[in-house]
Amino acid sequence: MRWGVITFPGSNDDAQTAWVLEHLLGESVVRLWHKDTTLDDLDCVVLPGGFSYGDYLRCGAMGRFSPIMRAVGEFAAAGRLVLGICNGFQILCEAGLLPGALIRNRGLSFLCQRVRVRVENAESAFTNRCRHGDVLDLPIKHGEGCYVADETTLQAVEAGRQVLLRYTDTEGRVTPGANPNGSLGAIAGIRNARGNVFGMMPHPEHACERLVGGEDGRKIFLSIMAAAGVTAEPVSSKVVSGP
Amino acid sequence: MDNMRWRALVYVTPKDGILDPQGKAVQQSLQALGYPEVGEVRIGKYMELKLADVSRESAETRVREMCERLLANRVIEDFRFEIEAIT
Numbered sequence: 001m002r003w004g005v006i007t008f009p010g011s012n013d014d015a016q017t018a019w020v021l022e023h024l025l026g027e028s029v030v031r032l033w034h035k036d037t038t039l040d041d042l043d044c045v046v047l048p049g050g051f052s053y054g055d056y057l058r059c060g061a062m063g064r065f066s067p068i069m070r071a072v073g074e075f076a077a078a079g080r081l082v083l084g085i086c087n088g089f090q091i092l093c094e095a096g097l098l099p100g101a102l103i104r105n106r107g108l109s110f111l112c113q114r115v116r117v118r119v120e121n122a123e124s125a126f127t128n129r130c131r132h133g134d135v136l137d138l139p140i141k142h143g144e145g146c147y148v149a150d151e152t153t154l155q156a157v158e159a160g161r162q163v164l165l166r167y168t169d170t171e172g173r174v175t176p177g178a179n180p181n182g183s184l185g186a187i188a189g190i191r192n193a194r195g196n197v198f199g200m201m202p203h204p205e206h207a208c209e210r211l212v213g214g215e216d217g218r219k220i221f222l223s224i225m226a227a228a229g230v231t232a233e234p235v236s237s238k239v240v241s242g243p
Numbered sequence: 244m245d246n247m248r249w250r251a252l253v254y255v256t257p258k259d260g261i262l263d264p265q266g267k268a269v270q271q272s273l274q275a276l277g278y279p280e281v282g283e284v285r286i287g288k289y290m291e292l293k294l295a296d297v298s299r300e301s302a303e304t305r306v307r308e309m310c311e312r313l314l315a316n317r318v319i320e321d322f323r324f325e326i327e328a329i330t
Contacts, residue, residue: 058316065313094316101318108264148261148319182262 001228003027004045006072006088008034008063013049013085017205024208025221034066043228044081045072047088049141049203059102059144060090069095081125081224082197086142089189089199098192098199099157100149106182110143114213115180117165117188117202118172124191125227126198127164129219135172136165136216138202140180145201147183147190157190165189165200248329249294251306255315255322256287290314293329302326 003021007014014031021027030042034052039045052063063069069091076082076097084092092098105111116137119130130136149157157163165188169178179186181201189200204217257263263285270284292309294302306324315322 057313061313061316093318101316103262103319104264106262106264108268146262146264150318182264 001027001043001225002030002041004030004032004039004042006032006034006036006045006047006068008047008050008052008066008087008091010052010054011048011050011087013087013203013205017046017048017085020205020208020217020221025218025225027221027225032068034063034068036068037071039068039071039075039080042075042080044083044224045075047072047082047084047091048205049086049088052087052091055087055144058090058094060087060092060094063087063091064095073097076192076197079194079196081227083126083220083224084197084199085203085205086140086145086201089201090144092197092199097197098190099153099162100147100187100190102144102201103146103148104144105142105146105180110141111145111180112141113139113180115140115188115202116168116170116172116178118168118174120163120166121161123161124164124195124198124223126189126191126220126223128226129223133172134219135168135170136202136207136219137214138204138207138216139213140202142181142201145181145183147181147185147187147201149184154184156193157187158185160193162191162193163187163189164191164198165202247299249297249299249302249326250329251292251294251302251324251326253290253292253306253310253314253322253324254287255290255310255320257285258319258321261319287320294326299326299328 119134167186191198204220207217266284310322
């Protein structure tokens with residue numbers, strides 16, 4: 001399948017994302033600049049992590065007005081797959097492609113650590129290579145990852161099973177201590193109602209090789225490949241994998 | 244009149260009910276400094292925009308639009324603004 005990875009000014013996980021897709025998963029990747037205006041012939045486009053436009057005003061607030069975002073909006077409206085990771089998630093929220101917003105972490109500090117997230121819905125285009133309740137071990141690195149939305153929106157996303165990942169402890173339990181940033185509902189990743197746009201704060205692209213501490217991140221990319229009709233290599237069925 | 248210059252003072256604040264960890268930290272610091280009367284602290288943003296070649300009416304319409312489209316995120320923030328003539 002053909003992936004597009006967008007580089008915004010200030011993106012810093014674009015190369016890592018492309019590395020995982022090309023070199024670890026053998027996929028075809030088109031590197032896109034934020035000033036590009038078309039997403040022709042792509043099956044999935046990734047908005048990577050980083051600090052687009054220096055996080056000025058609000059994280060993702062300027063990135064959403066990059067020329068390529070018009071194409072991303074049309075791509076999403078056509079039902080194609082869009083993945084936003086960290087800053088990419090923030091941009092998708094700012095663009096209104098995902099509900100809610102991401103604000104400063106509850107504890108104010110920038111967090112760079114491993115977290116566990118539980119798969120809440122394994123029937124999505126982004127998690128179908130996981131099992132319901134799987135606990136993934138992924139890193140986070142963000143200052144503004146606290147997911148918020150109004151009560152009506154929260155009820156709608158829960159009812160629609162749009163929450164795909166939730167912060168938990170190693171046993172898959174939602175506890176205050178396991179929620180690193182204060183996200184409402186311990187939400188770590190959420191998809192749109194239609195199911196083709198997904199944003200997550202943890203970084204799957206930084207968890208695809210044992211060398212860097214784990215391979216759980218592959219499951220997200222392999223799920224997307226499965227959803228796009230690409231035969232993917234089998235994924236280990238173990239519930240928790242550590243370093 | 245159309246050629247007047249204006250200054251828009253824009254205030255963006257966290258919506259009621261939205262967690263404001265910065266405000267909370269500042270509130271605790273103020274209390275620790277001996278100001279127990281300080282209740283909730285909410286921290287927002289103040290922006291000054293200079294506008295030219297528009298009427299006051301148009302400036303108000305357009306600044307409102309700027310707030311809605313970029314300066315504030317209505318999911319988490321409220322905004323208000325004042326427009327004054329630059330003399």
